[in-house]
Amino acid sequence: MTAAQADLQAEFLEMPEGLRLDRPEVADGAALWRIAKDSRTLDLNSSYSYLLWCRDFAGTSVVARDTAGEPVGFVTGYVRPEQPHTLLVWQVAVDAAYRGRGLAAALLDGxxxxxxxxxxxxxxxxxxxxxxTASERLFTSYAERHRTTVEREVLFDTEHFPDGPHAPEVLYRIGPLAFHPSRSPG
Structure with missing residues (x-):
């Protein structure tokens, strides 16, 4: 485990037993695509996009690995270019065998x-x-843990989607957040 991985692991001590947080790598792209596909709730992106995500947005994304080092959950995100103090969380997914253990919350906090x-x-x-409801609970409980508020508004309505019927996408804005500067190692 690298020093960066140890720092990341130490930030959230409630990881389910045997799992660890890590930075995604390009080799993880196929597993992330499979986990997203198997979720049956996420809009599935192309397999190519998960490869690019693991390469270009690895610094703002995280995976959970099992004892064999295989990804069993992930959160992808990016810092908004026009709002550099805002992290946009793109997708959260957990392999079916690991659901119900608080892994999604641990990933989001980490x-x-x-x-x-x-x-x-x-x-x-x-x-x-x-x-x-699973995502609604995840992000509402995140706001509660961080003692902050959630604002909701429709970001993209049904008519914005060109590829057929799609439910509206409601923007959840959580904040203000206050993080303490990390301790320096040693």
């Missing part, structure tokens, strides 16, 4: 702690389709 080490992070955004 990712925001990681991103806050390099960015003055004050808010998290995501979009959720109405009726996705």
């Amino acid at each position: 990712l925001t702690a990681q991103v806050a080490q390099n960015h003055a992070l004050t808010s998290v955004e995501t979009t959720i389709t109405p009726g996705n």
